Amino acid sequence: xxxxxxxxxxxxxxxxxxxxxxxxxxxxxxxxxxxxxxxxxxxxxxxxxxxxxxxxxxxxxxxxxxxxxxxxxxxxxxxxxxxxxxxxxxxxxxxxxxxxxxxxxxxxxxxxxxxxxxxxxxxxxxxxxxxxxxxxxxxxxxxxxxxxxxxxxxxxxxxxxxxxxxxxxxxxxx
Amino acid sequence: xxxxxxxxxxxxxxxxxxxxxxxxxxxxxxxxxxxxxxxxxxxxxxxxxxxxxxxxxxxxxxxxxxxxxxxxxxxxxxxxxxxxxxxxxxxxxxxxxxxxxxxxxxxxxxxxxxxxxxxxxxxxxxxxxxxxxxxxxxxxxxxxxxxxxxxxxxxxxxxxxxxxxxxxxxxxxxxxxxxxxxxxxxxxxxxxxxxxxxxxxxxxxxxxxxxxxxxxxxxxxxxxxxxxxxxxxxxxxxxxxxxxxxxxxxxxxxxxxxxxxxxxxxxxxxxxxxxxxxxxxxxxxxxxxxxxxxxxxxxxxxxxxxxxxxxxxxxxxxxxxxxxxxxxxxxxxxxxxxxxxxxxxxxxxxxxxxxxxxxxxxxxxxxxxxxxxxxxxxxxxxxxxxxxxxxxxxxxxxxxxxxxxxxxxxxxxxxxxxxxxx
Numbered sequence: 001x002x003x004x005x006x007x008x009x010x011x012x013x014x015x016x017x018x019x020x021x022x023x024x025x026x027x028x029x030x031x032x033x034x035x036x037x038x039x040x041x042x043x044x045x046x047x048x049x050x051x052x053x054x055x056x057x058x059x060x061x062x063x064x065x066x067x068x069x070x071x072x073x074x075x076x077x078x079x080x081x082x083x084x085x086x087x088x089x090x091x092x093x094x095x096x097x098x099x100x101x102x103x104x105x106x107x108x109x110x111x112x113x114x115x116x117x118x119x120x121x122x123x124x125x126x127x128x129x130x131x132x133x134x135x136x137x138x139x140x141x142x143x144x145x146x147x148x149x150x151x152x153x154x155x156x157x158x159x160x161x162x163x164x165x166x167x168x169x170x171x172x173x174x
Numbered sequence: 175x176x177x178x179x180x181x182x183x184x185x186x187x188x189x190x191x192x193x194x195x196x197x198x199x200x201x202x203x204x205x206x207x208x209x210x211x212x213x214x215x216x217x218x219x220x221x222x223x224x225x226x227x228x229x230x231x232x233x234x235x236x237x238x239x240x241x242x243x244x245x246x247x248x249x250x251x252x253x254x255x256x257x258x259x260x261x262x263x264x265x266x267x268x269x270x271x272x273x274x275x276x277x278x279x280x281x282x283x284x285x286x287x288x289x290x291x292x293x294x295x296x297x298x299x300x301x302x303x304x305x306x307x308x309x310x311x312x313x314x315x316x317x318x319x320x321x322x323x324x325x326x327x328x329x330x331x332x333x334x335x336x337x338x339x340x341x342x343x344x345x346x347x348x349x350x351x352x353x354x355x356x357x358x359x360x361x362x363x364x365x366x367x368x369x370x371x372x373x374x375x376x377x378x379x380x381x382x383x384x385x386x387x388x389x390x391x392x393x394x395x396x397x398x399x400x401x402x403x404x405x406x407x408x409x410x411x412x413x414x415x416x417x418x419x420x421x422x423x424x425x426x427x428x429x430x431x432x433x434x435x436x437x438x439x440x441x442x443x444x445x446x447x448x449x450x451x452x453x454x455x456x457x458x459x460x461x462x463x464x465x466x467x468x469x470x471x472x473x474x475x476x477x478x479x480x481x482x483x484x485x486x487x488x489x490x491x492x493x494x495x496x497x498x499x500x501x502x503x504x505x506x507x508x509x510x511x512x513x514x515x516x517x518x519x520x521x522x523x524x525x526x527x528x529x530x531x532x533x534x535x536x537x538x539x540x541x542x543x544x545x546x547x548x549x550x551x552x553x554x555x556x557x558x559x560x561x562x563x564x565x566x567x568x569x570x571x572x573x574x575x576x577x578x579x580x581x582x583x584x585x586x587x588x589x590x591x592x593x594x595x596x
Contacts, residue, residue: 025541
């Protein structure tokens, strides 16, 4: 069970705005990438550690979260480094959906979630059942549970660990 | 039940007879591409998996494209580290400055993608490879590192959406116009997220490889997993002296199941423009006639090929780019550049007042040659127009085809190439 407060996007959030151009060529590192994460999304986040210092655990968004077509993993490590433990949206852009799976950060698809939460609401997420409770508002949402492979990669702490273990044990990848 | 071409490729490369959408498979990858600013991280991550040798030295393709030639010390140092790591792993195919090009152009033009196989790359426009009937997929450095170690990647089998395109192309209308038209038509409704897009029909069969690359290239911007065109005689001719390895004429089964089929008649399709900020906010060129701009850009993995250059040279031959416009051409690769030079296009363009730069991603990603500054209005034949994409957040980017860019460069206002006397 994961518990914490959420930030609700008021518009379409692009990967480009989560990590802005000047940081695309930085090292992929949660600590480093989280300093300026979300800098392009809102002017108030365009200061060092501005988003991170808010202490959000979840992001709630509408359609095509992290779209716009950037495959850089800084987007995911930046969110993770700032304390985000799950993102709930009505849909996700595929490049970052894939990266999130590979890092074990739950990108959770949930209809109508964007209409049922406000920034600062306290949420509770059960990864096993997919149930998201909005404690502040006393409402509940059923999200799409993670596919078995996604859960397995998540449990291993990401694709790198998952594959590293298989290679070390000499197990086939199939 | 039959399978679509993408399903067949996924089945074939995961050792199965049959796959259905939604299934998760590990497939063999034919080639893995990475490039300058992410490449070192790929190799570092690859070694952290406990491996020292890549799965196949001939099939990890390394390209310098985003940072070359280095415009500043930071990029120069990154390139030095990149060269060192490529050398250390004894990679056969390294397209560094001097032999460079935009990675996706290099992958297709140098024969590193083959019909019926899967190639992945650490840049979002890897969808381009579908032009030859391959599954081209954009991935992050983690997937690249895993593939470099194992020769494999995981995929969820996507549903396929078919665009069946009929009719006859109007003069000066290009594959880019069809791409932008589809953007506008789909209106970012999310329907194409995670899907495979297959292009079929007489208007696709008549397209050259350059046009097919443009079309497949921009499927990533529709949210799709891949875009693909089945190989045919044009593919065969194109690959004859390039393909490294064997391939066959793979195609969708007649009874393949599609998530959706759209039919487009391009006979009425004219030059199309995406308005600044959003790709799906498209209009016919007629609506913008007379709109002022001050920068013109032709290049990128979307429109920097020989045919694109031939088109703009035909329009600008014997004429002059308007004095209020700065026009830049960046050929997609050294091979394209040399061909354009031999054909006389480069001479024509320089005489017309076009600046030609050495192949790179240039200003497309806003980090290299020709970036936009405050107040710039750019007419671009690139692929993205969001605020700040080419540099300043106070610049505006209109996206369109090379023929509209060239016709408009003559007048400094948006111009319909069909009204020119060429």
